[in-house]
Amino acid sequence: MDSNGLTTIRGLILPADWDDRGNITATCITTYFEEEYFIDQNPRGEELLAFVRQRVKVSGIVKDGNHGKKILTVKNYEILEE
Numbered sequence: 001m002d003s004n005g006l007t008t009i010r011g012l013i014l015p016a017d018w019d020d021r022g023n024i025t026a027t028c029i030t031t032y033f034e035e036e037y038f039i040d041q042n043p044r045g046e047e048l049l050a051f052v053r054q055r056v057k058v059s060g061i062v063k064d065g066n067h068g069k070k071i072l073t074v075k076n077y078e079i080l081e082e
Contacts, residue, residue: 006075008059009037013051024049029058029072037072038065044074055080 009031016038017026027048028038039045040060048056058077065071 005061006059007062007072008057009035009072010055010057010080011035011037013039013048013054013056015052024052027052029056035070037062037070040071040073042073044077045072048074048077051079 009029011029011031013027014030015024015026016028017024019025026039026041027045028036030036037058039048048058056077056079058072058074060072060074060076063071063073
């Protein structure tokens, strides 16, 4: 966590939920340490839907959600080159 209270993580954006037609409606980031962060669907987080299966560096605020899930509210992100 930095001085602004933001946590920075690196990982892979993966689908976390789908609608009845099979469209991705939510994403999570799986880190290289096998941690999962579910992306809060604020406008910045919704932008990540376009980058599923890509590596990313994300800064945001982490909160504990239901059933021990970590929820990440995205403030900034960077798509990483392969």
